[in-house]
Amino acid sequence: NAGVTQTPKFQVLKTGQSMTLQCAQDMNHNSMYWYRQDPGMGLRLIYYSASEGTTDKGEVPNGYNVSRLNKREFSLRLESAAPSQTSVYFCASTSQTGRNTEAFFGQGTRLTVV
Amino acid sequence: SQQGEEDPQALSIQEGENATMNCSYKTSINNLQWYRQNSGRGLVHLILIRSNEREKHSGRLRVTLDTSKKSSSLLITASRAADTASYFCATDLRGTYKYIFGTGTRLKVLA
Numbered sequence: 001n002a003g004v005t006q007t008p009k010f011q012v013l014k015t016g017q018s019m020t021l022q023c024a025q026d027m028n029h030n031s032m033y034w035y036r037q038d039p040g041m042g043l044r045l046i047y048y049s050a051s052e053g054t055t056d057k058g059e060v061p062n063g064y065n066v067s068r069l070n071k072r073e074f075s076l077r078l079e080s081a082a083p084s085q086t087s088v089y090f091c092a093s094t095s096q097t098g099r100n101t102e103a104f105f106g107q108g109t110r111l112t113v114v
Numbered sequence: 115s116q117q118g119e120e121d122p123q124a125l126s127i128q129e130g131e132n133a134t135m136n137c138s139y140k141t142s143i144n145n146l147q148w149y150r151q152n153s154g155r156g157l158v159h160l161i162l163i164r165s166n167e168r169e170k171h172s173g174r175l176r177v178t179l180d181t182s183k184k185s186s187s188l189l190i191t192a193s194r195a196a197d198t199a200s201y202f203c204a205t206d207l208r209g210t211y212k213y214i215f216g217t218g219t220r221l222k223v224l225a
Contacts, residue, residue, distance in 0.1 A: 031211050042118070042202055043157075043215040050211035058212065090156065092213070100145050102159040103204070103213055 002026055006091050006106035013081040013113045021076040021109050023091030031094045032074035033058075033103070034066060036087040043090060049074055081113045118203045118216025126222045133190040135219040137203035138183075144206040146179055146186050151200045151218075160188075160201075165208075195225045 007022045023032065030051045035043040035058075045058030049068040063085060065077045074093075078085060088110050094103040120137045127133055137146070145164045149157040163170045163179045163186065170177045176189040190197055203216040 033213060042217045045212060045214060048211060100164055102162055105156040107156045
């Protein structure tokens with residue numbers, strides 16, 4: 001199984017450009033998450049989707065939008081990129097069946113906004 | 115500020131020594147999990163402890179949870195150079211589906 005797959009792995013954007021980060025999981029998980037990680041820091045939750053058809057804000061949602069396209073896919077969109085959004089973005093998923101389950105992470109997307 | 119605060123921020127030990135890192139959190143949880151991250155790569159799940167558990171072991175890992183103090187500790191025994199990584203706690207917040215991460219401890223094990 002591929003697990004959690006993120007695309008692209010690297011991206012450079014100019015200030016004001018838009019882009020969508022894609023995430024797909026093949027584990028039939030209900031819940032999916034987007035995090036950002038700045039250098040030397042922990043992960044901060046941007047948005048999450050507890051189940052197909054629902055999305056909610058996390059700790060740092062400003063400047064981002066998300067779409068839970070189906071059970072497998074959860075995308076993150078930057079409408080007008082800013083240098084402050086330079087970061088590594090991680091997608092994660094968890095089954096949430098009965099709670100108390102681990103989260104599985106993608107390998108990250110390294111985004112630079114110039 | 116983040117839900118989870120970890121200390122120390124950085125830890126440097128000799129191979130064979132034990133490493134202890136601590137995590138404190140702010141709100142009620144369903145469980146607390148520890149993850150390892152090698153050099154900016156993805157996170158790998160290490161161990162999960164439920165809110166009604168006090169201690170859990172997995173190989174060289176020992177995790178404790180004190181819900182009255184809202185704190186947890188991760189002990190890595192007989193450390194190896196390959197344990198060099200950043201370690202993060204994550205809390206599954208009660209009443210939500212949020213997983214919130216701590217600030218992390220950077221562990222360096224010297225051969």
